[in-house]
Amino acid sequence: MSTEPESTPALRDRVQELVLVLLVLAAFSSALGGGFVWDDDRYVTHNPLLTEEDGFFRIWFSRDHPSQYFPLVYSSFWVERRLFGLDPFGYHLNNILLHATNALLLLFLLRRMGLAGAWIGAVLFAVHPVQVESVAWITERKNLLSLLLSLLSLHAFWSSLSGGTWSRRAYGASILLFVLALLAKTTACTLPAALVILCWIRRRRLESRMWVAVAPYVLLGLAMGLFTVWWEHDKQGLHPDAGLLTLLDRVLLACRAVFFYLEKIVWPFSLSFSYPRFTIDATSPVQWIPPAALFLLVVAGILFRKRIPGEVGAALLFFVATLSPLLGLISLYTFYYTFVADHYQYMACIGPLALAGGLLARLIARRARAGATLAFLWIACLAVLTFHQCRIYATPEALWSDTLDKNPASWLAHTNLGTLRQAEGRIAEATHHFREARRLNPDAYRTWFNLGSALQLGGDLDEAVRCFREALRLRPEAPDVHGNLGLALHARGQTEEGLGHLRRAVELAPEQAEFRLNLGTALRLSGRLEAARRQHEEAVRLAPRLVAARAALAQTLAAAGKGDEAARIAGEAATLAEKAGDRDQALRLRELAASYAKKVRVEGE
Numbered sequence: 001m002s003t004e005p006e007s008t009p010a011l012r013d014r015v016q017e018l019v020l021v022l023l024v025l026a027a028f029s030s031a032l033g034g035g036f037v038w039d040d041d042r043y044v045t046h047n048p049l050l051t052e053e054d055g056f057f058r059i060w061f062s063r064d065h066p067s068q069y070f071p072l073v074y075s076s077f078w079v080e081r082r083l084f085g086l087d088p089f090g091y092h093l094n095n096i097l098l099h100a101t102n103a104l105l106l107l108f109l110l111r112r113m114g115l116a117g118a119w120i121g122a123v124l125f126a127v128h129p130v131q132v133e134s135v136a137w138i139t140e141r142k143n144l145l146s147l148l149l150s151l152l153s154l155h156a157f158w159s160s161l162s163g164g165t166w167s168r169r170a171y172g173a174s175i176l177l178f179v180l181a182l183l184a185k186t187t188a189c190t191l192p193a194a195l196v197i198l199c200w201i202r203r204r205r206l207e208s209r210m211w212v213a214v215a216p217y218v219l220l221g222l223a224m225g226l227f228t229v230w231w232e233h234d235k236q237g238l239h240p241d242a243g244l245l246t247l248l249d250r251v252l253l254a255c256r257a258v259f260f261y262l263e264k265i266v267w268p269f270s271l272s273f274s275y276p277r278f279t280i281d282a283t284s285p286v287q288w289i290p291p292a293a294l295f296l297l298v299v300a301g302i303l304f305r306k307r308i309p310g311e312v313g314a315a316l317l318f319f320v321a322t323l324s325p326l327l328g329l330i331s332l333y334t335f336y337y338t339f340v341a342d343h344y345q346y347m348a349c350i351g352p353l354a355l356a357g358g359l360l361a362r363l364i365a366r367r368a369r370a371g372a373t374l375a376f377l378w379i380a381c382l383a384v385l386t387f388h389q390c391r392i393y394a395t396p397e398a399l400w401s402d403t404l405d406k407n408p409a410s411w412l413a414h415t416n417l418g419t420l421r422q423a424e425g426r427i428a429e430a431t432h433h434f435r436e437a438r439r440l441n442p443d444a445y446r447t448w449f450n451l452g453s454a455l456q457l458g459g460d461l462d463e464a465v466r467c468f469r470e471a472l473r474l475r476p477e478a479p480d481v482h483g484n485l486g487l488a489l490h491a492r493g494q495t496e497e498g499l500g501h502l503r504r505a506v507e508l509a510p511e512q513a514e515f516r517l518n519l520g521t522a523l524r525l526s527g528r529l530e531a532a533r534r535q536h537e538e539a540v541r542l543a544p545r546l547v548a549a550r551a552a553l554a555q556t557l558a559a560a561g562k563g564d565e566a567a568r569i570a571g572e573a574a575t576l577a578e579k580a581g582d583r584d585q586a587l588r589l590r591e592l593a594a595s596y597a598k599k600v601r602v603e604g605e
Helices: 003-026 029-033 040-045 055-061 070-082 090-113 118-127 130-134 138-164 168-185 184-205 208-235 247-266 285-303 310-326 350-366 368-393 396-406 411-422 426-438 445-457 461-473 479-493 494-510 512-523 527-540 549-557 562-577 585-604
Strands: none
Touching: 003 029, 003 090, 003 118, 003 368, 029 090, 029 512, 040 070, 040 138, 040 350, 055 070, 055 118, 055 411, 070 090, 070 138, 070 168, 070 396, 090 118, 090 138, 118 130, 118 350, 118 368, 130 138, 130 368, 138 168, 138 184, 168 184, 168 208, 168 562, 184 208, 184 310, 247 285, 247 310, 247 350, 310 350, 350 368, 368 396, 368 461, 396 411, 396 494, 411 445, 426 445, 426 549, 445 461, 461 479, 479 494, 479 512, 512 527, 512 549, 549 562, 549 585
């Protein structure tokens, strides 16, 4: 008996899977030449958790994280830091491979669910430009890992439904994978909604035991969600608009965001890293159009539920439920910059795109040539757009310049371009960008602080002081503003007032070595050597790997006549600089240590 009828579908499946992976690699290949961009410094390049001896332990059992509690993500970076160092190629390659794996897992899941157009839906998910932010931005590893583990959890849950009875082993594996997904990103807490949809599609009814089976997922997701809200608010503080949006405002925002994300799926042009921030005004009749449209869609779905295929309702319900934590009903710090972002819908877009795959498959079944042509053109167009979209992540400058082109009112883009120019020593250009950021967002203390810092570096201490004072009016307890204002006043000859602000910075942030370093230096310049020594020693204790702290302590000790000790500390600073790869600084510190030692010998003779 011939095995051809059985082997042909299997061969077709393997070909589809290979083509899917190749499409991902081709569409995202331009991301491989990208570097580290916004927030990648906090997560990877300047994250002490990845380099210090006890870093891996602290990833899991401390609150030293630069943002939320994402131990699985930081653990992956910890491994990569040892494999690739600071070469971004390896990080980008792993992100692309994770995305390809997610696309394959989605394909397998859609097949298991028996949905039409499973391969087309998976391909649309795989090459869609809205995925670029999650794949080409290294920091968004959390999206990729969270979805990977969520899809594995869904597969295990589906397996637990097989055979008419619940499989305890598969069910237990699903819960464990869900916990891991939460440890990658808390937004995985929406998985229970997907499980309910899965059960409904599997059996077309919701049994009581299904609700019992889903309950642990709900409890785990709720617990992790509350933990994350506490963590973010306690560590970062509420975002500046947290108390300004009423419940009605949040409903309007959520409804508008739903249609925004659907629009980007259907028309993925002019995608931006930071979109213009919505203006929410409940008194405007126009802003009630999205809520009214959603209400009418729900009513239509209920009235015509027997005529509408179940997959349509399931796809849209999955989309909204998965987006729900990010629609604005819950305060997020990032809402200070924008209310929407492409990476927010990395998982949610599965619903509409899987539905689109099914519709295209039905069109192909009826009109093969027209349907196949439309599917091919759409996939090709998406892949090309994705390839070009990845290029804006090549450098921070490319990213923020592209953001300004698409969102000229982005004070965030001006701020980051100003920071880049300041780091390059192009103070005049930095000052221009910071002035624009201040003009666009004059109520943010940070825009005044950044401008003041650039003016301070440019030597315009008078205007710098004015900017810092305005920043303090907006944020009276900001330690960085007190610190910089103190330095500017001290340099301007207002010694006591400057020292007062420097001391206040230390009081507000006693664990920040930089503020103690600056206070100690000002005290040394004022001739108060013993007080300066205490501050510099504390700075070294707080940041034992900070070269500047040891170098400053060496200077203070030398000024106090303790040349031997100063030479030793300067030598230690030089060793740290060598380990950090800064040979020029290490050489200068070696020469400084030698000069201290020589002075001691001369004085001894």
